[in-house]
Amino acid sequence: MTAPDSAPGEDLREPLREPLRIGPLELDRRVFMAPMAGISTPAFRRSVRRFGAGLVYTEMISAYGVYYDNRRTLDYLACGEEQHPVGFQLFGADADVLAEAAMRCVRAGADLVDINMACPVRKVMKTGAGAALLAKPERAAGIVRAVAEAIGPGVPVTVKIRSGLRAGDEAGRRTAPLLAAAGAAAVCIHPRTAAQLYRGRADHAVTRALAQELDVPVIASGDVDGRAAALALLESGAAAVMLARHALGRPWLFAEVLDGAPEPDAAERLAEVRRFAADVLRDMGPRGVGHLRQFWQRFRRSGVLDRPLAQALMQAPDAVVVAALLGL
Ligand SMILES: Cc1cc2nc3c(=O)[nH]c(=O)nc-3n(C[C@H](O)[C@H](O)[C@H](O)COP(=O)(O)O)c2cc1C
Known part of the structure; x- marks a missing residue:
């Protein structure tokens, strides 16, 4: 008897636990923790790793700050063994500065370097960084090329983009193929426009279209609130998903998404x-x-803390009081 084409039980394969390659980086699951400024600290990364996040990111790090040895910025490069694999996310507008900063990230242990072309915050965009790069596709591609050349083939460069600057401009979709051609090993799309900030629904029709057009993995970010949403995105062509706001105060969401825990x-x-x-x-x-x-309020909303305890923690003046309230 000849072997059947598909092994028995193949349809029971777990898509979110299928291995994924991003350039040279091999990952064993497809649920990632999104980069979040002010949130994705080492402690946060360790917390979501405990619940199964397959890849975590630093907060976005100023390439200029790294380049000019700003002490506070360099603190963002600290990353313990237990957090890997870790993507270091940089923002900046100058290819040489980003290339140098990326090399520093690799020396600090980055498993992946991501360039932020998604941040909609004015302070960032007015320097030509973040989502502003979507208006300058050649410059954006030049940055990817410079960073990829600087860090070499051992560590992948990826880019996180928005669907565009404003509704209808399709700047994300037009820029993404240039980024992939310039050496981006994956593209992460948060399909809201920069003008939308974080409002409204993410338009994952854009994710679907990109996944069809690009020959590198497309990572989907936006509105992933549970396992069904994650599986639907993989079904429609995304290679992996990122959890962001829905996991705040609920790090166990990772286990729910990954395994239905x-x-x-x-x-x-x-x-x-x-x-x-x-x-x-x-x-x-x-x-x-x-x-x-x-x-604290997020942990209250997810039902872990009751209202009086959350309020007391909000008002706690110092670490001694926080520790006492939590019995640390
Ligand atoms: C507080 C906060 C900070 C964020 N900081 C970053 C950042 O530094 N870099 C980045 O690429 N995206 C950042 N994002 C965007 C998220 O990575 C994610 O793409 C976005 O929140 C959409 O996912 P969601 O709808 O599941 O929240 C941030 C989002 C939030 C809510």
């Missing part, structure tokens, strides 16, 4: 909050108290 019980969720908070305070010292404030 049920939400951990209340004790486990509280243990994770305590572990995350302890990590932040250890890494950031007194600055961690302010940093953590953006998480």
Whole structure:
């Protein structure tokens, strides 16, 4: 008897756990943690890794800050063993500066270097960086070329883009093929326009179209709120998905998306909050108290903290009080 074309049970394969290559980088799952400025710190990255994130990113890092040895910027390059694989995301507008900064990222342990061409914030765009690069496709491609040449074949360069600057301009779709031709090993698309900021729904018809047009993996970001959304994106051609706002205050969303895991019980969720908070305070010292404030209401909304505890944590003046409230 000849072997059947498809192995028995092949249709039971788990698409989100299919290996994925991004250039030379081999990943074993397709659910990533999106880069989020002010959020994706080492403690946050460790937290989502515990629930199965297959690739995590740094916050976006100023290439100029790295280039000019700004001490605060260089702190963003710190990355422990337990967080890998890690993408370092850079923003900037100058190819030489980005190339030099990318080499520093690789020396600091980057498994992947991502160039931000998606940030819609005025302060960033007015320097010609972030989504502003979508209006200058040749410049954008030149940046990718310079970075890819500088860091060599061992570490992939990727780009994160928006669908465009404003509705109907299709700048993302027009720029992406040039980026791939210039050496981008994958393109991540957040299909909202820069003008939309974070409002409205992500238009994943753009993701679908890009996935058909490009011969490099297309990573989808936007509105991934559960397993069904992630599977639908893979079904429509995306190579991987990123979780962002929906995982804030709910790091266990990664396990749900990846494996359909049920939400951990209340004790486990509280243990994770305590572990995350302890990590932040250890890494950031007194600055961690302010940093953590953006998480307490999110942990309350996800049902881990009750209202009085969340409020007390919001008002906690220092790390000693935070630690006492959480029993750290
Ligand atoms: C607070 C915050 C900070 C963000 N910072 C970055 C960033 O530094 N770099 C980046 O490429 N995208 C950034 N993003 C965009 C996310 O990576 C993601 O593409 C976007 O939120 C869409 O996904 P969502 O609809 O699931 O939130 C940020 C988003 C948020 C909410």
